[in-house]
Amino acid sequence: MAAATDDAGDSNEMIRVVSSDGEHFEMPEAAANLSLVLRHMIEDDCADAAGIPLAVVAAKPLAKIVDYCTKHAAKSSGLTIEEAEELKRFDAEFIEVDTDMLYDLLVAADFMGVEGLSKLAVQRTADLIKGKTPEQNRETFGIVNDFTPEEEEEICKENEWAFQITKPPSRLC
Amino acid sequence: MQTVEAHEVDAVATLLVPGLRFHDAAHQPVEEDQYGAIASVWRGGWCPAGDPAVGTQIQLLGPPPRRRHRATSLAAPVTLPDDNDLLTEILLRLPPRPSSLPRAPLVCRRWHRLISDPAFHCRFRACHRNPPIVGVFAGDVGNPFFRSVLDPLDHIPMERFWMRLAEDKGGHVLGRWRLFGCRHGRVLLFNRKQNEIVLWDPDTGDHRRVAVPPEIDGEEKMMWNGALLCAAAADDSHVHGGFSSCPSKILRLLLGDWRVKRSHLHSWFVLGFCFG
Structure with missing residues (x-):
């Protein structure tokens, strides 16, 4: 069984969760409460020794989510500037993951209702999109261009300037 | 086997409960392989016994999220969620x-x-309440033009914000326009030939115009300068947007000791005109 090691929050109770591939994890209740789904399950007394099953979250992303929630629950209030900076560094390192894990975190955080992690994964994905050409984004995200040539041309015309990597004009004033 | 009914969708949470079986709205059992990303259960509603008094609220969702394409290249593409x-x-x-x-x-x-x-x-x-300055309008007399201030990757050509008022009373004729200022993506201009003030949205080309009172004859009394303010700027929740997204306000021209009010410049007003 994988278990979170950091202490988090005032509650000593540990909450068990079960990944889609059957691996069990434990985390402090304060950490579990960062997930909307788990919080409601706990409030409804549905968290038992068997663990809360999470159907679409595999063990690898779940382990990351447990780490994230445990870290953030332990630093949830009364942060000093140094602690806030440390948490920021933790987030930056935490989300430096490969594309497969990013997808898993994106879906799992949304699924479990972990707002902070969801925002982090969403922002990381947006960072992958920014500044790229449409073709580069299709390649990055495995997207098929489903426009007809006519549609593509029409959309290009709407924002023609945006598709040109231009140099600053030499003639000014 | 536990059974619950699906009705009254108010889903926030989603989870799969082994052994739990679902019925659709017609009380027909739903096969497990159709569960997909499975049922959504809202607080107060997760009730394996399916007690109607509790009001179990379950939503049967579609198929499970499409898995990413496994590419042979080193950098495998990220599949974005279907949601x-x-x-x-x-x-x-x-x-x-x-x-x-x-x-x-x-x-x-x-x-x-x-x-x-x-x-x-x-x-x-x-x-994005504090967007970057993408450029400036230069040439305060004659024919103002746009100049990007961003680096080459984000460079916007000057033609993108070329004044699209050309067909409108001689907009492109040099010497006709005077640039008074810009704020929140709007440009305040004065058309000397038509003796009117124009508020222009360079992004959309949308514009509003108001005639300068005939008393401002350009001889003894003339337009000297102007400033553009958003009437809703004091409202922290206000998001500056297009003409249509702002509440109607009053254009107020301060003309010496007397005032003229105009109500058709929408959410913007002009003030501080001086006359020489």
Whole structure:
């Protein structure tokens, strides 16, 4: 069984969760409460020794989510500037993951209702999109261009300037 | 085997409970392989016994999320979620720079549809309350033109914000326009030939105009300068947007000791005119 090691929050109770591939994890209740789904399950007394099953979250992303929630629950209030900076560094390192894990975190955080992690994964994905050409984004995200040539041309015309990597004009004033 | 019924969808949480079986609205059992990303259960409603008094609220969702394509290249593509809400959240967090959002609609129909939604534009503005200065208008007398101040990747050609008032009372004729100022993406201009003030949205080409009172004859009394303010600037929740998204306010021209009010410049007003 994988278990979170950091202490988090005032509650000593540990909450068990079960990944889609059957691996069990434990985390402090304060950490579990960062997930909307788990919080409601706990409030409804549905968290038992068997663990809360999470159907679409595999063990690898779940382990990351447990780490994230445990870290953030332990630093949830009364942060000093140094602690806030440390948490920021933790987030930056935490989300430096490969594309497969990013997808898993994106879906799992949304699924479990972990707002902070969801925002982090969403922002990381947006960072992958920014500044790229449409073709580069299709390649990055495995997207098929489903426009007809006519549609593509029409959309290009709407924002023609945006598709040109231009140099600053030499003639000014 | 536990059984619950699906009714009254109010889903927030989603989870799979082994052994739990679902019925659809017609009380027909739903096969497990159709569960997909499975049932959504809302607080107070997760009740394996399916007690109607508790009001179990379950939503049967579609098929499970499509798995990513396994590419043979080293950099495997990321498959974005099928959930449009999640994709919208991602697109909303693109930086407000010319090299990002304006290009995104051309990726595919789905992206184009989401970004073309007017509600998306409102949310994007709300997400980015302090957008960067993309450029300035230069040439305060004659024919003002746009000049980008961003680096080459985000460079906007001057033609993008060329005054599109050309067909409108001689807009491109040199010497006719005087640039009074810019604020919140709007440009305040004075057309000397027509003796009217024009408020112009360079992004959309939309504009509003108001005639200068005949007393300002350009001889003894003339327009000297102007300033543009958003009437709703004091409202912290206000998001500066197009003409249509702002509440109507009053244009107030201060003319010496007397005032003229105009009500058709929408949310903007002009003040501080001096006359020489």
